[in-house]
Amino acid sequence: MLLGTIFDPGIGKSAVVAYIHYVSFMLCFASLALERKLLKTEPNRQETIAMVITDVVYGVAGLALLASGILRVLYFGQGSAFYTHNPLFWWKVGVFIFVGTLSLYPTITYILWAIPLSKGELPEVTSNLVNRLRLILNIELAGFLIIPVFATLMARGVGLTL
Numbered sequence: 001m002l003l004g005t006i007f008d009p010g011i012g013k014s015a016v017v018a019y020i021h022y023v024s025f026m027l028c029f030a031s032l033a034l035e036r037k038l039l040k041t042e043p044n045r046q047e048t049i050a051m052v053i054t055d056v057v058y059g060v061a062g063l064a065l066l067a068s069g070i071l072r073v074l075y076f077g078q079g080s081a082f083y084t085h086n087p088l089f090w091w092k093v094g095v096f097i098f099v100g101t102l103s104l105y106p107t108i109t110y111i112l113w114a115i116p117l118s119k120g121e122l123p124e125v126t127s128n129l130v131n132r133l134r135l136i137l138n139i140e141l142a143g144f145l146i147i148p149v150f151a152t153l154m155a156r157g158v159g160l161t162l
Helices: 002-006 009-038 045-076 080-084 087-102 104-118 127-155
Strands: none
Touching: 009 045, 009 127, 045 080, 045 087, 045 104, 087 104, 087 127, 104 127
16 A cells, blocks of 8 residues: 555655755755865865865755755645745745855855866965855855744744635
């Protein structure tokens, strides 16, 4: 009976989309935490490349999170009315957009690091830049800690007005 339920096409697709959503959320958080840990002044070539790769993983996971979230709202979740009529959903989306917008600065910074790296040189990473990136990464991490609070409350119907 359990296997029949798991392999039901509707339930299976819904479960896969939910799984992608949860894993991509975890990858986003882990990538940000790793970026935060790797960040330092005067990184060596391997550390610089690791930062760039970590940010790419964060970007791909963020896109997967966004796409799977949209799919859950439209097709595989509680129904779009459940989400769009709940102010907590919009707070959650707002925090995600804020964090995503903040992430542009580190991403552009790491993209610019590719120029010296392609020439066999290291980018200049000053303490001011490290402090700025740490602040941004800390805010992003805080945002990713807040988002599940909204999701948990939403799942329990908090914020819905019937």
